[in-house]
Amino acid sequence: MTVKAVFLDWVNTLVRMEPDRHVLCMETCREFGIEVDPERALRGIYSAEEEVPEGRPLHWSPGADPGAFIRYNDIVLRVAGATIPDGDTTMRMVERAKERFRDIRFLLLDDVHPSLEKLKDRGLAIAVLSNMNRPLKPFMERLGLMALVDFCLVPADVGGRGKPDEPIFLEALRRAGAQPSEAVHVGDESFVDGVGARRAGINPVLIDRSGLFTDFSEYSRIGSLLELPALLDAMP
Template sequence: MIKAVSFDFYNTLVRFWPPLEEIQQAACHELGLTVREDAITRGYAVADVLFNRENEDRPLSERSDEDRLEFFGRYEQLILETAGVSVSLDLAKRVWKMAMTVPKDFVPFNDAVPALKQLKEAGYKVGVITNLRRDLDELCRRVGLAPYLDFTVGSEEVGMEKPHPPIFMAALKRVGAEPQEVVHVGDQLRSDVMGAQGVGMQAVLIDRNGYGPEAVDCPTIASLSELVKLLECLNQA
């Protein structure tokens, strides 16, 4: 019986505002590049796999400014190449640096708060597991998610990031449940799905734009509004 649901934070419960696609498109325009917003969305889906793999191997927060710029240049290059625009590494770095000057903040997806409310009303414990190195409780309060959360676990407090087991084990301890009693929902195959499954938790992949991996060993949803019904099915299986 499922007792609790944990969520990844960025790209699962919240997104950036202004949207990254708009920021990227504007930066590209300033530098003489033309790219469609929907193509940038696909570019991010591909580049984020690289981001998570690199961050898992060696956290970007622990790298020098020079190393981070080198990585994000390659990250930007992959975004644009996937979007159909080939650029040099130097130009990719210029696009990235220009995009990063735009002020932005987190805002919940439209389906986030309604889904959290539904889960709480259905009796589930609800929480967040994230690799963001921020004051997570304050961040959740600021974006309006805190009233619906029973626990939060961030990589900064644990000292390890998803998909490594310690961050998931810390969440299980926090919620007081066995691994098979918890479902983790996230947008990344390796850090969310495989990480959760690695400690015995169930996993759900959220693929909002249809650009996720084609074959995954878990249920896939396009919106958090599908989650309560899915959990009912999992409990009956």
């Protein structure tokens, strides 16, 4: 297989959040008298992201239907083995989590620059596809990524439809000048990134930085971006 384009997710693929989302979850729960183990909270977050991606606290706004946000929070806490509060308390937790998200920072992961430099040396088109609800370019410029990336896309660039819907992937293919079979998308969520890429005919790669999914076998899995060049070489 000849790869011409590599698309990359943003959070937990190129950057980590500070505080990370499972730490923020633990700290928010503690404010409401609920104790949560951070590693189990991370597993819960991944489960909730797959089942109810529209329920992320970042998506909350006054007047929104609370149902998805309650289901999302319940999944996180159930998987984490923690006490599930009533709906009113859950929504106060969601509002508090969104409030705290305003203060998070994005920190570049150590393997990003050397990995992207290797991919760039191969002449590949490189793009970042994120479901962020604000422009990504200012963050990328601050982290020194724009010289290594050809373009970035967020839902606002494609009519408001992010991953796993096809438009953001199809626009990335158009800009990269690649066919679906010539592209790879790397992300940390098997539904939003993996299923989304497959819907567009793109080859998905799961990046499992936390080592939570060692038994994952649905498609290719890596633990670091440093493994990506060799994986591309090994693709049939």
